[in-house]
Amino acid sequence: MSLTLDHLRRTYGSFTAVDDLSFSVGAGEIVGLIGPNGAGKTTTLRSLAGILRPTSGSVRIDGHDIVQDPLEAKKRLAFMPDEPHLFEYLTVEEHLRLIGRLYSVDDFDSRARALVDELELAGKERSLPGELSRGMRQKVVIACGLVRNASTLLFDEPLTGLDPIGIRRMRETIVARARTGAAVLLSSHLLHLVEEICTRVIIMAGGRKVADGTFAELASRADLAMGGSNLEQIFLHVTGHNERSPTG
């Protein structure tokens, strides 16, 4: 397995954000991580990326523990956060070049050129983040994540700020990376996106995993099937929000 979580727990003082979370993502899989606000999705992704230290439990990337062997684990990992964090004084191409240096990317120039075209950043290579729209900055973050050959990709709300064409391109990009063997974990509130591209879904609530399986598996589970036949209905049922509206 490319990515393995084992009894992950993360607390903030007396508050437990993630509790006893275990799952794996294999090569070529696209796993959707969904849950209501405050479910612990972002804390989970930040713990996987090495930004937050797990309070207990372990995270392994291609067998390398993110706490015990962080350099090897991080080399194999790309995290694309929902909020684009960029250096306001580096241009787009300099961000890519910095990543190329820090991750020792082979064949950097051709990879960077292809990504700039793929993500429609052409013509913006010499722009500073302050001169870009939010969607463009999001694309730069994604380009920095994809310019290296990471075996595990973590996306936190990857479509935020993108226009319809950008959303379509991003969907294709994520699927294409999985086809080349990357393990993809994607957190999103856009359930139709998850339903469309994910091979498996994990539903979190209150810091815990409450459901895990392919869409077909979830839909066939007796306790979940009564919620409805699509992911939105299952999600609302699992998270306790399945009351039908008065009009509907």
Place this chain on the structure above:
Amino acid sequence: MLSASLYIIVCSARNRVRARLRRLREPRYLLGAVAGAAYLYFSFFSRMRGANRAAERRRRGAPASPAAMQLLYASGPALAGILMLAATIVSWLMPFDSGLLDFSEAEIQFLFPAPVARSHLLVHRMLRSQLGMLFASIVVAAVSPLGGVRRLQIALGMWLVMAITKVYFTGISLSRARLASASAHARRVAWMPVGVLIAAIAIVGAALARAWVASPPAGFREWMLLIGGISMTGASRFVLWPFIAVARPLFAEWPGPFLRALAEAAIVLAAVAAWVLASDDAFQDAAAEVAAKKEGGQAAAKGAAFKARATGLHLDLAGRPELAFAWKAAQQTFRLVDRRSLARLVAIMFSLSVAAASIGRGNGLAAILGAFALVGVGFSVLMGPQALRIDMRQDLRHLELLKTWPIKASAVIRGELLWPGVLLTAAAWALVALAGILSAAVFTHVSAANRVAVALAIAILAPALIFAQFTIHNGVALLFPAWVPLGSQRPRGLDAMGQRLILLGGTWILLLVMALPGAVAGGLVWLALRHVLGAAAFVPAAFAFTVAVVLEVLMASEALGPAYERLDITAVETVE
């Protein structure tokens, strides 16, 4: 809108006080508050008591108003009025930001789309700025050497000066924006104050010239009398009246003259506010520009004017990661055009150099420049690492990104130190070279050989001291991230001030501890060689010191690695 504005101000102030009181439960804030309170007490309040006692002594013994004070009270308002006129000229030529149009994100989001006139928004900003100005006025009054009711006069007078100038300079900014307006009417209205100002300059200038020709002033007292004279006669009396009225409450006697002066200043404030509020169209444009800037991104809104210019620095795709960090920081340095910081730095350097030159041992340009260079060396070596924060203290904001990079923690730390250390070392070396060249004019009795030896020793010591301080600052940022302001943030409050004082004191103590092994090594070398080499023994002694400190810096970067690994993003705080 007025009630809404007052509601925002009162709620914000109340919640800020509550938040600051609540955070005192944490030991670091409590410690900071104790240190801040002690600092305030010993700096201001004990001085206030001393000033009161001195005022009491003066009342009992010496005459109430010596001649110099009488002269100051008589001609002070006129001098202040002329200075204010000069400031007005400067602000028309070189506009600066009075801060009145600096709307917060929340104000733009909530108030701009609200169905209220733009002039009401300006009134809101005027009201919001009052708390800060009142606090500043009280601080000025507290540090004043005068006691009793004079302190209250100073507080009220300063508040009026600040309130009027803030509004007035905003009015100038708004008018300047309309000077090239497409509308002929708007242009005429905007050019009118320019015409009035030119007429005022001509009248006051002519009066000054006439008075100077009639009786050229021989000294400060005559100058004061001349300025006082033109403010009381002829057309200049009327032209200078509004400028003098602003400053008069600071100099007027209690109670009658002061209350009259207060009323006159209030009239000027009302007139200036009415003028600015009448510039509603210009304000619409200015407010829209502010909103557009804010929408354009946080960096642009904060005026962090990075320009995407080519720096000529190329980053190879292979090599040590420390150099990649240094390259990143160098790009930042060469792309940042922070004119205000630069102006502040130059002003500080200039004042220090003038002070140094005035107490210096030589005359002439060479001596002044030499003294300037020496002060610059001291500043860049001892204060530079405190001021230049393009290291971990700034990159804590990007910790979320940095933590995902597969780089050894000690390499990250060394990389963060590298560029600011090199930059300050280069500045220090340039200034040492300048001081060395000009040292003959400053140290006239010291031999050339000795001057060269000392200059070389300082040049060798400089990087050691600079890198040692950067190591300490970055170590503190990693071990106590919540104590370190991020980037250009300036946290406010008594506790934050106390934290800064504790940090500064701690840094100096740590620097002494870090310098100790090097000092011992250097001292031993100097003792061993001084009879052989004379003053030149300073050079190998400095070298021994530097080697010891560099080893400590390398060891510290390794030792701080685990602290970086453990550093949690949740421990990094943003200011309220």
